[in-house]
Amino acid sequence: MKRHPVVIVLRTFVLVVFVVLLCKTFVVTSCTIPSTGMENGLYKGERVLVNKWSYGLRLPFSTKRWCAREAKSGDVIVFNNPNPRDNTISIYNRDVFVSRCKGAPGDTLMLNDGLTITNDEVFSPDIKSFYLYPLEEEKELLPVLNKLGINEQTLVGYQDGNYIRNLSHYECYLIRQELKGKINLTPLYKEDTLESHPFVIPKKGFTVKVYPWNVKLLCNTISRHEGKRASVRNDMLYVDGYPISFYTFTKDYYWMTSDNPVNISDSRLFGLVPDTHLIGKVGRVWFSTRGGRLFKSVR
Template sequence: MDNNWKIGLKLAALVIVAVWLVKTFLVTSCFIPSSGMENTLYQGEGVLVNKWSYGLRMPFPSFLGYHRIGSCEVEKGDIVLFNDPGATQRNKRLEWRRVFISRCIGTPGDTLMLNREMIDSGDEVLSPDSKSLYVYPSSKEDLMRVILDAVGLKDNSLVGYTEDGSYIRSFSHYEFYLVSQKAGQRIDFVSLNSKLSREVHPYVVPRKGRPVKVYPWNVVLLCNTIVSHEGKQAGVRGDTLWVEGKPVSSFTFSKDYYWMASNDPVNLCDSRLFGFVPEDHIIGKAWRIWYASRKERFFQRIQ
């Protein structure tokens, strides 16, 4: 009996060590906490993340320093798991920070055209599941509900209201096609994204060793990045960036950075909330669904 107990303990210890080794050096997992990545990933689904997609980030970077084996860059369109780079997590060690999962739409050196809501207004579509916001008259809400039910989108909820009382919903390109075809001329849709496209400015995603020029529209974002991830004192006076007590017209970053976006612009858990994501915060690429919301999605490859 004693031998069986000892064998059981040894087996349990081996299993625990094996799981830790796999999660640390091969594959980790996470659950999708919100609807921000629909229709690619649904809330509550479990996702396997390949830790070698961009090279393995060695364990305990806060203690041992940041090192990556077989390092390679994230590609535009990839769905990426990364540690929260936000200022509220600054006092936590990197490996203990909460994690986010979003789609990369800006790689080091890219120039993004962002509007005043920090939404990319470029024409490139990285995923058919990326959603846009549409406005329609509140008087058409009853008809809208009938149409949503008819095309199988009855779970699509209102996301807000405009100042004049119109209703706002988010649809992917395909979802909007279904709804607009069914509605015909009965509902007058206006893309809210086009309304927000005023005051569009270019934002350069920092690349290691390359200077980024300071402009009035990017000065706060650059300042926050320098303070949070470059380890320097910085501040903004008027439209001028001050670094280590000196005014600068450009700044050369010591790391590569990325810009992450949710599929649904309603969800703010992306770079609009926390800014550029440094390379050392990247954990890996979303690989397969291991806990699915629907049977046909089990172990489906994530695109």
Template sequence: MKPYLTYIRAIVIAILAVLIVRTLFVTSCFIPSSGMENTLYRGEGVLVGKWSYGWRVPLQSVFGYHRLLPDDVRQGEIVLFNNPMPADTSISVDCRELYISRCIGTPGDTLMLNSELIAEGTDVFSPDTKALYSYPAESEEVMDCVLSSLGITENQLAGYTPEGNYIRSFSYYEHYLVTQRMDGRFSLTPLYPENSCKAYPFVVPKKGVPVSIYPWNAALIVNMIAFHEKKNAYIKGDTVFVEGKPRKEYTFSQNYYWMASNDPVNINDSRLFGFVPETHVIGKALRIWYPSRKGRFMKKIQ
């Protein structure tokens, strides 16, 4: 065989090998913004495992959505996914731009969020933000029992008010759980009410499990039904209609996830585009192959 043919064959084999690996096993993306700092920095190249959650069959516009050996996205993992709400909805899911964020809500979880979702220009809201609350000192024994029953074991007293009331710090979700469990026996009073933000429970949709519709989640639910479930859904008055019928709950056909940036100021995450359907999930971010600074080459992403 002539030498140049040997070189050509080697090049073709190398190209085919790269294409097979990228198609079946690992893909790569670059971090476009500062939203995931200090975990991932702008400009870094990241390796993503396509089998992390099962291999998603390409060409969804032709073959539909299929995933071989599917597995669940776990809370806290950094995930690569396609844009759930592109400007051009005619583009096939697997051809849309890529986003990378941390999963903080898995199917069936309850998140405490504000009701202003999927709207540009809304105030920044972090569901994990903690606030200080006071309650009567004589209710401390009841509080200890409530916290113990909920498994909130690391919530220590933060101080005392001049009136002698006790002070503790709760996240929005912890406040919701504690309030429900106390059932009106005593109230938690915000220490700084001017800084408090009204939060509501949002259930992350799980395939086959009905999600109740309330005034605070109606707009988000309708958007998801219309955009991802591909059904005619709208709000008329205070009622949600799906395919012309009033609904107080809806059962979704697939699992969804809530994705969040590390940077609470960067709202290019689920606060902007809502829950991410499993059809849009590509894989888990594994390692940094193109670092932005010294000592980060092939660092494991956590």
């Protein structure tokens, strides 16, 4: 029996819609660049194709993945807002952001007080260095060392009217915080003069040490994404009411940045991004009002 042309058109239309929805759900999706944060690589209003299998397929209405794998530093990633005003909104229903990954799980970044990545060489905060301070300030320093539990035997000599102590970056940070600038601890060597601190990007099953400079970031991450009660009191991290010096994370996290340095709508604002929020890696531009941008590969 010959089918009516209208029936054929309708069946074709339904089949096309079904295939498109299937591809959008399980293979690739489209995203509109929402802001100027990624200029000059991506421009506001452009539409890009996003590979949903880049880091393993996130199942519909779920945060579980098939064939899960880590994103790499340098990837341009689409993800759901990790810090919405209303935390009751399901992850997959939240706003969509686009940023570049600059810190993968287990990486160590050097960040300044504004949480901006610096070019300082990555170091361990427990490595010892030499610091100078005036001889007459010894009486004021000793009680602080005792309070912080730092061995007085760190004194190793003197030079040009200054004592020299062998302290770690962490110990020096604690002393400066306690004295609030009353004593000027000056690095003996210029390479030890740093305006940034090492931040370890949490990795699933990885234990991160709590320092005064990362305590707020860790606290926010634990309370938002780890499902625990966390707070900070006097630079000490409390989880479920207990003070802790180390924390073992249950998810992989990422540090995201904007290509446009003026735009701070990135991890400096919303913090670490859990792997459960990743949608996929940006592939190509499929719509743009700018010449020469059509099907341009995104790197």
